[in-house]
Amino acid sequence: MTVESGMKVRTDVDDAVRQVVELLRGRQAAVLTGAGLSTDSGIPDYRGEGSEPRTPMTFQMFLGDERARKRYWAGSHLGWKRFNSVVPNAGHRALVALEETGHINGVITQNVDGLHTEAGSRRVVELHGAMDTVICLACGQAFGRESVAERLEAANPILTTPESVRLAPDGDADVGEIDDFVIPDCTVCGGMLKPNVVFFGEFVPTETFAEASALVGAADALIVAGSSLTVNSGIRLVEQARRAGKPIVVINRGATKGDGRAVVKIDSGTSEVLAELAERLAGHLDPDLDRRS
Structure with missing residues (x-):
């Protein structure tokens, strides 16, 4: 090479x-x-020289706070789309x-x-872990990120016309209002889905x-x-x-x-x-x- x-x-x-x-x-x-x-x-780097202070999602918050979970899924989707555009x-x-x-x-x-x-x-x-897969926390079923992304965009049309977003190292991104955001469930058991990445506290x-x-x-x-x-x-x-x-x-x-x-x-x-x-x-x-x- x-x-x-x-x-x-x-x-x-x-x-x-x-x-x-x-x-x-x-x-x-x-x-x-x-x-x-x-x-x-x-x-961007969380801790590199010149990086802005940021509090990433924790596993405990993801499990216990529905609003935080909505914010994460909205931001994670937009961040994942940006991830797909970067190259080695x-x-x-x-x-x-x-x-x-x-x-x-x-x-x-x-x-x-x-x-x-x-x-x-x-x-x-x-x-x-990796952003390209999603897992069910209840039954362990794994899904390709593309299929979950399609369901997210179908349920939340605002995701197809996002304004400029700020990408983060874990694939998350800063987003605005998410009160009406719909999070898809596992199609196998109806359980909670999570991007297959290790959160802080996990x-x-x-x-x-x-x-x-x-x-x-x-x-x-x-x-x-x-x-x-x-x-x-x-x-x-x-x-x-x-x-x-x-x-x-x-x-x-x-x-x-x-x-x-x-x-x-x-x-x-x-x-x-x-x-x-x-x-x-x-x-x-x-x-x-x-x-x-």
Whole structure:
């Protein structure tokens, strides 16, 4: 895969990039990504530098407050439509290239936008779920987001002519009046539907975290890209790598909770740094690493 060569990191982080290149030669890393990777695709970051304060939906509020649930579904629908219009950026494509050359064994992501899969990454663990599916909280039935979206728009014609909306990292969006909004029920049992994403106050499914942990366990190193590591699931994976004595690389604008555990911290744009890493490692295909993928 060809990686964009026009994106260059700043001179003051060039030495750090060289360190990471040397670190990855002969090693295979797992990668943990966060919202900072998707900002170059037009999806904002909750905690990134310059981001506005925002209180996302919690699982408890979704279950217990019908008005909040209506607001979430209205905003989530508009946000999901915007999500469908964004495309992978150079950082996503760089991770595909690093997987193809055997330098990474897969991607663990805290993002729900599906851009890693769209870019072509083969092994992706979506820690916090994905916006393209909906589940019933009563019977567990899963639905494609398209079918639920059709029902939402049929019941709420205002959704087909929305004004400009503000997109959020979880696929939600700011909306106006929602008193008359109609939320569709499960067509199987009539239960409550919820986008298949992990809300604040909700636990990452055990099997999903186990898959992420297995990726870290099988790798020789861990790269954190675009995550402040504020969410517990991310820092647990970093701590797993640290306890196993595996080198940790953090690429993120601003401080993260993992900086003290990192052997290399690069405070720069995630997409630019990943693209630079993939470009410098291109041609360094390690047959032994490739067989491990």
